[in-house]
Each structure stands twice: as C-alpha cells, then as structure tokens.
Amino acid sequence: MRKILIVGAGQSGLQLALGLQSHGYEVTLMSNRTADEIRSGRVMSTQCMFDTALGHERDLGLNFWESQAPRIEGLGVSVAGPESARLIDWVGKLDGYAQSVDQRVKMAGWMETFVQRGGQLVIHGAAVGDLDYFAGRYDLVLVAAGKGELVSMFGRDAARSPYAEPQRALAVAYVHGLGPRPEHPDFDAVRCNIVPGVGELFVMPTLTLGGRADILFWEGIPGGPVDAFQGVKDPSEHLALTLELMEKFLPWEYARATRVELTDAGGTLAGRYAPTVRNPIGRLPGGGLVLGVADVVVANDPITGQGSNSASKCAAAYLAAIVEHGDRPFDEEWMRSAFDRYWKTAEPVTKWTNAMLAPPPEHVLNLLGAAGQLQPVADRFANGFDDPADFEDFFFDPEKASAYLASVAGA
Structure with missing residues (x-):
C-alpha cells in the first residue's frame, strides 16, 4: 500500500485525500485546524461550483449537500452607467446547475468522513522543516495549503504571472434576508454587477451553517471607492459598508438587500492577493521533492469564480495521474507531468481571469x-x-x- 501525505484540508486537499482513500492508498492528511474549529471559524471563500466540478464530487460520492444547497440555474451580468442606471442587464441559463456550499460546512464534513473511513488526520500547522522530516517516510508529499510559509517553496512563474500586485480588494458578507430579483423571481442565479472604474459586486445563493443564505462579494479596484474594508474588524460595520456601497453604485441590488443581516459572527471576510502561477515542484532542504496542489501553484483572482472549480479539477487530475502511475516512483518527471495535466484546464482559466481584471476592450x-x-x-x-x-x-x-x-x- 502506497503512503501519501497531503498538507492542507481545503477543497483540493480533502477531495484528493478522499479519492485516494477510495482507491486503497494509505493517506495522512495534515490540517492546521480541527473540523470543529473550521465550523466555528470565519468564512473562507465565495465558492460557486459549476457542473463539471460538481461532477468530480459526485464521482467520489462526496455530494453530501446537493439536495439542500440552492440550485443555481443562471448567471446574470449587469453593467452600471451614469447616475447608477443599468446599461446592460441579462441572465444566461446554465446547461447544468451550479451550487455553493459554505466551505466551513463542506470541509468540516469531509474531514470527519475522511477520519471515519480510516484516514489519519494530523492537526498541525506544517513548516518546511516538518516536510523535510516526512519526505522520506512517504511515497509522495502534496502541498495543498495555499497560504503561509509552505507556499514560498514554490517559485513564481513570471512568464505565466502578468500581475505582480493585487488587482482587486476583496470583501465578502454572508447574509440572510436578501429578496429575489424581481425580473427572475422563479430561479436562482449568480449576479455579476460591473461598475466600470470601480469594481464588481457578485451576489450568489449559498448553503451555510444556518441553511439557505446569499453571499455579497465586492471586488474593488485598488485605491478606488470600494477599496474601503482594510482595518474594518467589526462584522456589522463590514456589512454596513457593503450595503452603503451597494446603495451608491448598484441601487437595483441594494433594493433587495434592505432587510439583510449577517448569517453569523464569522460571516465576513476581507483581503487581497496578487494572482500568481508558481513552479509546481518544491525542493526541500534535504533534497526531497513535494508537489503543489491547486491554488498553491495556480492562484487566480476570484473575479471569475473559478477557485473551488479549479481546486476540484486539480484534485481530479492528480488523482487520475497517481492511480495510473501504479507502483513506480513519484519522481520529478512524474510531478511535472501531473501538473501539466492540470494546467490543460488551468491555463484557459488563468487567461480568462487575467483578461477580466483589465478594463474590457x-x-x-x-x-x-x-x-x-x-x-x-x-x-x-x-x-x-x-x-x-x-x-x-x-x-x-x-x-x-x-x-x-x-x-x-x-x-
């Protein structure tokens, strides 16, 4: 039985761990938090997963919340013009529905399932020195923790990373009480509202700890009026600022948000990062090699909603590459080929996302x-x-x- 260590318990790390487990691998998963700590913590993302990515979860029988999460059947785009009037407003219908499940719900549930199925879970915030120690004890070490010291092992790929600085300031609020869009009250859709020169507001239905909710997600151009959340620590102040900006720039979305309240005290998130593609192979001080997973190696801005989709597709590509490799060693050549397999889906995402960050031609x-x-x-x-x-x-x-x-x- 081949032994594999996965560091990081997000969408890709857990999906890959559970997938390998189902194929009989001996998997150790390292997480810096317990399932209970994840559940009771702050929201982590604005995930909206589309049909292909949901299919990877279904293939592994991990679609535990499919009957509870809202079915997102459309994706709408609005563009604000002068006086905050809508210049453009339409909704496209999806061939297969999308869904969003709060990662606090999903990651905690998947982590408990991994342990119930006999997986070894280690609660530890891993450093490079830890991986140096473990590298010789496992057939393969994968790094799926997209933040912190471990990411520094994977050098930036300048040719594939046109931006050196963050292109958006991100601010997220999970809310209850959002009214329907009056134009399409009969089905759920993700709404992308573009305010030229200012940023974008995404509105998406989700399933959270307390049931059905909606995500209000501002992407502000740095230095602009929506880049206003740095230093805002109080969740109610964060929501008030979110709504104030909606009222100013997107009154049609604000009109259905006048009665919203936060889902919970951990229902807000703010930050920024530079979109970056990195070298997929990390070299440890002792000479061992580790393979980067998902947003460790391809971190796109969330403007196109691809983060959790790409993580699911990366886990699926790596799972197939590992299983097909049999009992041969996971050497540098194999690691590069596994990443190249994932890059086939990641490259179009990166090109499109980087294009959407620039003013539209x-x-x-x-x-x-x-x-x-x-x-x-x-x-x-x-x-x-x-x-x-x-x-x-x-x-x-x-x-x-x-x-x-x-x-x-x-x-």
Missing part, C-alpha cells in the same frame, strides 16, 4: 451588450464559467467575437 463590451438581445450569447457566456476553454473561440479575439455575433444574429 470594445469587442467584449459588444459581446456583453449583445447578450441582452441574443439569448444564445447570454447562455454561452454563462456556460463559459463551467468550461472556460470555450472563451478561446469567441471572447479574446475581436474578429472571432464579431464573426460569432454575426452567426447568432443571422441564425
């Missing part, structure tokens, strides 16, 4: 505008969140965009 504005008149365009844009590789065929190149719009308009 004219042909992209034309696409977003046309989606309001041509439902197939809205639907295709929405489904690109599940399969970002599709954007290559109509989004980046002005000629491809205009040929696509002409083909839809003439159909």
Whole structure:
C-alpha cells in the first residue's frame, strides 16, 4: 500500500485525500485546524461550483449537500452607467446547475468522513522543516495549503504571472434576508454587477451553517471607492459598508438587500492577493521533492469564480495521474507531468481571469451588450464559467467575437 501525505484540508486537499482513500492508498492528511474549529471559524471563500466540478464530487460520492444547497440555474451580468442606471442587464441559463456550499460546512464534513473511513488526520500547522522530516517516510508529499510559509517553496512563474500586485480588494458578507430579483423571481442565479472604474459586486445563493443564505462579494479596484474594508474588524460595520456601497453604485441590488443581516459572527471576510502561477515542484532542504496542489501553484483572482472549480479539477487530475502511475516512483518527471495535466484546464482559466481584471476592450463590451438581445450569447457566456476553454473561440479575439455575433444574429 502506497503512503501519501497531503498538507492542507481545503477543497483540493480533502477531495484528493478522499479519492485516494477510495482507491486503497494509505493517506495522512495534515490540517492546521480541527473540523470543529473550521465550523466555528470565519468564512473562507465565495465558492460557486459549476457542473463539471460538481461532477468530480459526485464521482467520489462526496455530494453530501446537493439536495439542500440552492440550485443555481443562471448567471446574470449587469453593467452600471451614469447616475447608477443599468446599461446592460441579462441572465444566461446554465446547461447544468451550479451550487455553493459554505466551505466551513463542506470541509468540516469531509474531514470527519475522511477520519471515519480510516484516514489519519494530523492537526498541525506544517513548516518546511516538518516536510523535510516526512519526505522520506512517504511515497509522495502534496502541498495543498495555499497560504503561509509552505507556499514560498514554490517559485513564481513570471512568464505565466502578468500581475505582480493585487488587482482587486476583496470583501465578502454572508447574509440572510436578501429578496429575489424581481425580473427572475422563479430561479436562482449568480449576479455579476460591473461598475466600470470601480469594481464588481457578485451576489450568489449559498448553503451555510444556518441553511439557505446569499453571499455579497465586492471586488474593488485598488485605491478606488470600494477599496474601503482594510482595518474594518467589526462584522456589522463590514456589512454596513457593503450595503452603503451597494446603495451608491448598484441601487437595483441594494433594493433587495434592505432587510439583510449577517448569517453569523464569522460571516465576513476581507483581503487581497496578487494572482500568481508558481513552479509546481518544491525542493526541500534535504533534497526531497513535494508537489503543489491547486491554488498553491495556480492562484487566480476570484473575479471569475473559478477557485473551488479549479481546486476540484486539480484534485481530479492528480488523482487520475497517481492511480495510473501504479507502483513506480513519484519522481520529478512524474510531478511535472501531473501538473501539466492540470494546467490543460488551468491555463484557459488563468487567461480568462487575467483578461477580466483589465478594463474590457470594445469587442467584449459588444459581446456583453449583445447578450441582452441574443439569448444564445447570454447562455454561452454563462456556460463559459463551467468550461472556460470555450472563451478561446469567441471572447479574446475581436474578429472571432464579431464573426460569432454575426452567426447568432443571422441564425
């Protein structure tokens, strides 16, 4: 039985640990927090998982909350103009529904399942020295903890990382009491509201500790009016600022948020980080090698909602690569090939996300505008969140965009 150590108990680390466990591997999982500490802690993310990523969970029988979480059937885009009027407002329908489960619920539940199934869980905040000690005792060590000292082992890949600084200031609030969008009260959708020159507000239905809720998520351009959450420690002050900015820039979203309240004292989060792609292999002082997982090696800005989707896809790619490798050694060549397998899905995500962080060129504005008149365009844009590789065929190149719009308009 091959022995594998996974450091980090997020979407990718836990999904991979449970997947390997189901294939008979002896898996040790290292987490800096217990399941109870995760459950009672602060929200960690704004996860919205689309059909492909949810499919990886279903394949492993890990979709424990599928019947409880809201079914997200659409994705809408609004663009604010002068006087906070809506210049663009549409919703595309998803081919397969998306879902969001608060990671405090999911990670705690998956961690307990891992232990119930015989996995070894070590509660310890690992340092590089710890991994140096463990490297010789395991056939493979994977690092899935995307923050802290361990990430420094994986050097930045400058050719794949165009941004050296954070491109958005992030502020999240989980709330109860949000009203429906009056235009589409009959189905749940993620809403992307763009305020040119200011930032974006995402609104997404979720399942949290206390049941159904919604996430209000501001992405502010650094130095702009939405970059206002640094130093705000009080959760109620955080929510008040979130709503104040909604009232100023997005009155149509504020109109359904006048009665909201935070889901719990841990229901807010703020921060920023530079989008970065890193070398997938970390070298330990003693000469051992470790493989980076998910946002350790590909950390995109959450503007395209791909973080947990990419983590799920990375875990699925690595699981297949490990199982197919049999009992051969997990050497440097294998590690690079496993990452290359994941990069096939991560590269389109990175290209699209980095493009969305820049001011949109004219042909992209034309696409977003046309989606309001041509439902197939809205639907295709929405489904690109599940399969970002599709954007290559109509989004980046002005000629491809205009040929696509002409083909839809003439159909």
